[in-house]
Amino acid sequence: MFKRLLCLLTATIATTVPAFAHVGVGSRDSFITGFMHPLSGLDHIVVMVAVGLWAATLGGRALWLVPTAFIASMTLGYVLSLAGTGFPVVEHMVLASVIAVGILIAASVRLPATAGAMLVGAFALFHGAAHGGELGAANSLGFGVGFIIATALLHAAGIGVRPLFVRGIGLERQAADSVTRLLGAVAAALGALAAFGAV
Template sequence: MSNVVSPARRSVPGLARHAARAVLAGGFALVPALAFAHPGHGPAVGFAHGFLHPVSGLDHVLAMVAVGIFAAQLGGRAIWAVPASFVALMAAGGFLGMSGIGLPLVELGIALSIIVLGGTVALGRKDWPLGAAMALVGFFALFHGHAHGAEMPVDASGLEYAAGFMAATAALHAAGIGLALSIGKLSEARAPRLAQAVGAVVAVAGLGILSGAI
């Protein structure tokens, strides 16, 4: 009997390994320039700039995509409740930042959010109580929201700017959910491991970002 494995059977894990390496390499290459979205953005006025703020920073992108994957892993009501909790608490953090109310260790909190959320996805546990999952992402959302709010200039429309970064956040959550569901369709048997691998890549990238935050 031949021991040759068909290309079709090799394709999924091989693709996952190459994708993980590419994401990891790309992430570390971008860390010096995009590690934190907040400083050096230029003018941040209105909906468009509010929308661009989260998507132009690697730290925000990784954390919010991880939230989406985490929600998809839990399934059920968590698919909408976990991202909704993040958006709501991020809005609260944004209000604090816009109001000039300080929040300690914002950059550290953002970096830790990537590590913790990526690690949570990597563990792949599905027995999280819904309230605990919402509280976890909501806690870190405060730091992300504060960073967005603190960057808003005094002459900007707070409502439009906030609507922009909330819309971008929801879009990134949807991307994470879509990624997890796409992995499931690609290979149902390997889907949990592939999603966990993505979480591990996110967590490792978070360690790289943390090294610049301390």
């Protein structure tokens, strides 16, 4: 399953980088701006890592389907935003996604892969719209490629957390489950604090 995920991540980068390679210096600057955008906000970082972590706890098809759905839906939200589609309460939905995914992990909620993908996909639309709203003077292609790759890497980081606990640190599976739930609770708490402007 991890080989499949690695192939998916490689395919994501392989299909976006060639398109980016044919654009000019301005687009390369836009790529860097786009790549850094998900890394510049705690809410984006937490939810994207959390999506990967939740996918890993679900296992099976969800391991690749959930992060793929997030990236695809986020890209759609970005394109719709650039096309002038208005998304209401974008920031509220971004923060709601942090809280929701954190709770899903903390409560060990196990949904079918398709249902999990649909849930994170709904939230991801608003993340894409948020990226579109921050485009500014950047080139839309370079910016988009940048944040898509950054998102894929954050998902991969989240997926790698649990194997790190079990195989890297050597935690027993039950202890790893407890730490995973704790991380979910922390994510939800950070989302709640951000919603009230405390972080």
